[in-house]
Amino acid sequence: MQQQTWSQRFELALNPAIARFNASISFDIELIEYDLTGSVAHAKMLAHTGIISTTEAEQLVAGLEQIRQEYQQGQFTPGIEAEDVHFAVERRLTEIVGDVGKKLHTARSRNDQVGTDTRLYLRDQITQIRTQLREFQSVLLNLAEQHIETLIPGYTHLQRAQPLSLAHHLLAYFQMAQRDWERLGDVYKRVNISPLGSGALAGTTFPIDRHYTAQLLNFDGVYANSLDGVSDRDFAIEFLSAASLIMVHLSRLSEEVILWASEEFSFIKLKDSCATGSSIMPQKKNPDVPELVRGKTGRVYGHLQALLVLMKGLPLAYNKDLQEDKEALFDGVKTVKACLEAMTILLDQGLEFRTNRLAEAVAEDFSNATDVADYLAARGVPFREAYNLVGKVVKTCVAAGKLLKDLSLEEWKELHPAFEEDIYQAIAPQQVVAARNSYGGTGFEQVSRAIQAARSQISAAS
Secondary structure, eight states: OBOOSSOSSOSSOBOHHHHHHHOOHHHHGGGHHHHHHHHHHHHHHHHHTTSSOHHHHHHHHHHHHHHHHHHHTTOOOOOGGGOSHHHHHHHHHHHHHGGGGGGTTTTOOHHHHHHHHHHHHHHHHHHHHHHHHHHHHHHHHHHHHHTTTOEEEEEETTEEEEEEEHHHHHHHHHHHHHHHHHHHHHHHHHHSEEOTTOTTTTOOSSOOOHHHHHHHTTOSEEOSOHHHHHHOOHHHHHHHHHHHHHHHHHHHHHHHHHHHHSTTTOOEEEOGGGOBOOSSOTTOOBOHHHHHHHHHHHHHHHHHHHHHHHHTTOOSSOOGGGGGHHHHHHHHHHHHHHHHHHHHHIIIIIEEEOHHHHHHHHTSSSTTHHHHHHHHHTTTOOHHHHHHHHHHHHHHHHHHTOOGGGSOHHHHHHHOTTOOTTHHHHTSHHHHHHTOOSTTSSOHHHHHHHHHHHHHHHHHHO
């Protein structure tokens, strides 16, 4: 049986299996540096309000910083007997500074302590992920600048629709990442509120200054209700929701890369640095990076669902169930960061667009059919009439094994007298793309402006 140090209320020690089941030190050690930072602020506040002496606060802060150094040097490795990171720190602190270490927990509960640690951790991770998103966007912009006039088939329903500037296609993912960056910034605002001083659930009888600790820890404010302060995990759910959307976008791009790398598409060539082979088929080069990103997406979704289910039936205030938020949150953070890093490297170093194959692809289909209808509509033919006419033309061409570009001018005129020699220029892939010059469209002029605007957007918000 394992004797616990947290209360003399109990006569018997905890069953070893229950002790292992109850402990969180194996994963909440992730919070140790944030726990130390929060504890330093708490000690300073206790002195600031006269609850402990300045000398005692200085001893506590020095001891806490010694623990930080020991941990960073691999000398502090608490085990299961510590139960959690908070007890581990407090026990080691008492070993270093003596009985004054026992004063650190004055006017504080593990409930508001862990809530503070988690918020300090998450705001740090959000900042890092937003930086990664900027790096991902920069790589997308670099690729886009190289491929403004490279054409790629555009699809709806995974059927050839209209040709696009490849840069325009890449910029769509830039915009998704921009929303992700902005969304995380919004989540950050609700993460950056301090629960410290809420106590176990009802506040404290000590004359603490919650705003002082919030200021020391660079929080924007404090929770206005102590019950809410210790039991709220909305911020974690919001983060995992935003993280899930990041993974949605990475997974969509991954699926396209996987298709583009296939023999059927052959739009890209995977480089050796970001691909693997088969253990039995020597000719294979597999797109493992996008496949793993696509697979890990469901993992992040699962963490979001886990937290939603965790919270749905909890009465106020703190419940031990909330210990289960951390592994989901930690793994969600690590997964998103790893996937962003891998996809950024893949785009920057791991693939090459096969421009000759792309040029062939946009010239071998009927994705210019809408431009024939637009051609007629610009010459006074009602669009729906033009649309029906072009549908018949496509049907005839398919039966004859021809493309629209293969029709003679006489054949065009037989279809409608409005057709002139310039129809061939109008349906040429480069012109089809260039002509779509409406704001936000794929026209080369618009795409160039969009890239410039995106560059400015990154610079202004960095």
